[in-house]
Amino acid sequence: MSNAQRYTFLAGILIIAIFLRFYHFTATPPGLYPDEAMDGNNAVEVAETGHIQPFYVEDNGREGLYVNILAGMFKVWPVYEPWMIRLPAAVAGVLTVLGLYLLVAELFGDGPGLLAAFLIATSFWHINFSRIGFRAILAPLLLTWALWLLVKAFRSISARKGLWLAVAGGAVYGLGFSTYIAYRITPLLFLLFIPFFMRKEGFWKRTGAFLCAAFLVTLPIGIYFAQHPADFFGRTAEISVTSAHSPALAFAKNLGKELLMLNWHSDYNWRQNISGAPELAWPVGIVFVIGFLLGLYALWRSSRSQKDMLPVFPLLIMYAWFALAILPAALSDEGIPHALRSILMIPPVMTFAALGGVWLYGIAKTRLPWRWRAGAAQALAAAFIITVAIYGYVDYFVVWAQNPNVPGAFNADYVAIGREINALPASTPKYVIVNAGGVLARGVPVPAETTMFITHSFTSADAAAANIHYIVPGSATDGTSTIPAGTPRGDIFSIN
Numbered sequence: 001m002s003n004a005q006r007y008t009f010l011a012g013i014l015i016i017a018i019f020l021r022f023y024h025f026t027a028t029p030p031g032l033y034p035d036e037a038m039d040g041n042n043a044v045e046v047a048e049t050g051h052i053q054p055f056y057v058e059d060n061g062r063e064g065l066y067v068n069i070l071a072g073m074f075k076v077w078p079v080y081e082p083w084m085i086r087l088p089a090a091v092a093g094v095l096t097v098l099g100l101y102l103l104v105a106e107l108f109g110d111g112p113g114l115l116a117a118f119l120i121a122t123s124f125w126h127i128n129f130s131r132i133g134f135r136a137i138l139a140p141l142l143l144t145w146a147l148w149l150l151v152k153a154f155r156s157i158s159a160r161k162g163l164w165l166a167v168a169g170g171a172v173y174g175l176g177f178s179t180y181i182a183y184r185i186t187p188l189l190f191l192l193f194i195p196f197f198m199r200k201e202g203f204w205k206r207t208g209a210f211l212c213a214a215f216l217v218t219l220p221i222g223i224y225f226a227q228h229p230a231d232f233f234g235r236t237a238e239i240s241v242t243s244a245h246s247p248a249l250a251f252a253k254n255l256g257k258e259l260l261m262l263n264w265h266s267d268y269n270w271r272q273n274i275s276g277a278p279e280l281a282w283p284v285g286i287v288f289v290i291g292f293l294l295g296l297y298a299l300w301r302s303s304r305s306q307k308d309m310l311p312v313f314p315l316l317i318m319y320a321w322f323a324l325a326i327l328p329a330a331l332s333d334e335g336i337p338h339a340l341r342s343i344l345m346i347p348p349v350m351t352f353a354a355l356g357g358v359w360l361y362g363i364a365k366t367r368l369p370w371r372w373r374a375g376a377a378q379a380l381a382a383a384f385i386i387t388v389a390i391y392g393y394v395d396y397f398v399v400w401a402q403n404p405n406v407p408g409a410f411n412a413d414y415v416a417i418g419r420e421i422n423a424l425p426a427s428t429p430k431y432v433i434v435n436a437g438g439v440l441a442r443g444v445p446v447p448a449e450t451t452m453f454i455t456h457s458f459t460s461a462d463a464a465a466a467n468i469h470y471i472v473p474g475s476a477t478d479g480t481s482t483i484p485a486g487t488p489r490g491d492i493f494s495i496n
Contacts, residue, residue, distance in 0.1 A: 001110050009114050010101060017097040017121035020392055021090040021130045025083055028401050029131065031412030032082040033271060035059060036133035037449035038441060040085040041458035043070030047078070048459070054178060054221040058441035059449075061231050063221065065178035066135035080456045082415065085133035092141045093130025097121045099144040100347050104354060106151055107314035116347075116354035118385065122392030124400070125279045125339060126346050128272065136343045138179040143186055144347050146173035147317070150190070153206050154197045166206040170213030177218045182328035182344050189320050196313045254330040261337035262288060262349065271409040272339040274400050279339060281391035283384055284353050291356025295319065310355070322348040357384065411450050417493050418454025421468065428491060430468045431483050435496045444470050448495050 032040075038059045046052055046068065054064045069088045077084075097117050105113025120126050129137045149169030156162035176183045197203050225232040260266075263285040267273035280288060295318070298309040325344035332341060364377035400406060407413075421430050436447035448470060449458070457463040463470065471483070483492065 006110050006114070010098075010117065013101070013114065013117045013121050014094065014097060016118070016389065017094050020122065020127050020396070021093045024397065024401075025086070025090065025131070026081070028397070029410050030407045031410030031415050032085070032450045032453065033132070033410050034414075034438070034446045034449045036082070036085050037453040038062070038446060039067050039070060039133060039135065040080075040453045041449055042067045043085075044074050044078075044080070044453070044456065044462075045459055046071035047074035048462075054224045055228075055231060057231065059439060059446050061234060062135060063178045063180065065175060066133075066138060070133075080453060082133075082454075085453075086131055089133055089137045090130050092137045093126060096126070096130075096137075096141045096144055096347070099141060099148060100350065103144055103148040103151070103347075104351050106148060106155075107311070107317070108351075108355065111358045112351070112354040115357050116350045119284055119353050119357075119388065120346060120350040122389050123279075123284070123346065123350065124274070124281070124392060124395040127392060127396050128400070129340065129343060132271075134340065136180040136182070136340055139176055139183045140344055140347050142172055142176035142179060143183070143321075143344065146170075146176065147189075150193065150210060153210070154193065154200060154203065159202050159205075162202055162206050163209050166209040167213045170210035170215075171217050173210070174214035174217030178221050180343070182325070182341060185324050185327060186344075189317070189324055192313070192316055192320055250333060251330055254332070254336045255326065257337045258326050258329050258342060261339070261342070266337045267339040269339075269409070270400075270403065270405040274395060274403075275405070277395075280349070280353070281388060281395070283387055283391070287356035287360060288349060288353040289356070290360060291352035291354065294355060294359055295352060318348045318351050322352075411447065414447065414450035414495060415454055417495065418451040421451070421455050421466075421493065424491065426465075426467055428467060429484075429487070430466075431471060431487065431492045432468060433471045433473065433492065433494045435473060435494060443475065444472055445495075451493075451495060 039056075039062065042056045042058070052064075052068055052071065056062050056064055056067055066088065070085060073084065073087065097120055100120050101113045101117035103113075104116040146169050149165050149172060153162045153165035153169055156165060176186070193207075261278065262280050263278050263282075265276045266279045268275045273279070278285060295310060295315045299312065299315055299319075302308055302312050322345060325348065326342065328344075329336060329338045329341040332338065361377055361381050364380055365374055367373070368376055417432070421432070424430060432448065432451060434445050434448045436445050438445045438447050440446070441449060444452075452458045452463075452470075455466055455468055457466045457468045457470075469482075
């Protein structure tokens, strides 16, 4: 494949990725989930106060990178709309497509790299989380780029270039610890580099540069967790299978469900999936199984000193990545299968699917029994590409986005309340009675965060400026009795 062909294909894939992540962006998904709004509200507060934190304790605690990116955006562009919170996720989604191409092309070649990039670009699983303002979308992005940079560092002939690539890889990798809980298991993945690269000149120096850069970037959140260990262990302990009656049996069941989520049935939460649908479109699911088994066969042949079908190190990296990524969901006891908690699985799953697809294409091109087998193979490949692309669009924008369950999954009613409040004059006192349950954030249940963001009324100062009063019945600060008699019903709102 020539450079011109490679760049043309890659440009086309990136255009598809951009389209699927930004088309109808300001309205899909509808509403704003409270977890997204919580990030947005914290970010607005940081933009106004300058008080950046590595970890934000509200809403069960959240690593701070996504919030701090948002804070920089709100500092420059204070727009209090749902799409603003989701903008970094969409950009991260596109960059993950590019990063996966670079990594897979470096490990397996251009063909698998381009196909893996196309499959993740058109995957409902990845499209959906690229259009929701959840911090987890940064985890596969940063791990993918960190691995590519480190592989390039160890393979570089230039000592200086190799060192700088290692520093960049360590910095990118270190940022990942400020994204999502599941990322914490990934250091085990990098142990695989030792037996394959330790004899290369400059290995230990580049390894040291990688580790130093990662350590320095991770230091702020590391210091925070050292000072607040409960925040490090709290959420993990709450959802662990260790609280189950039989932890080993619970883990085995969860693991089975997580494996079946790819091709059989998956997450029932409409916020995270087409309820119950498998994470992979059926053509992708087929080539994933083929690629996964093909890789195992290649490793078996290698162990018997037979000719390598596929390179060993890249395969081991992908199998280890897959295994480590499935563990956080399998070890939790929270709504399994769980598409979000399994988000780090996406890159290796798409890589195995690409390996299977490229292998099938090669078989068709050389072994079909009729004369025009090369043309037939190309036609089959084109049909596969077109089918998968259509699946990505239809699954997200038709099947999922138009389903009546989706607005409720994103609390669209709370956004509507916020818009009603915004339509009233600032001089008019507005009273919001919060009857919804959930954890509290500064004394108010988290579901109210959506309305707070839309109305720019999260902090006491902003609420006072907007003349909005939040009331939690039954709380120590219950203010229902302070609503002035005769207040128009149109000035009183309820979040239920």
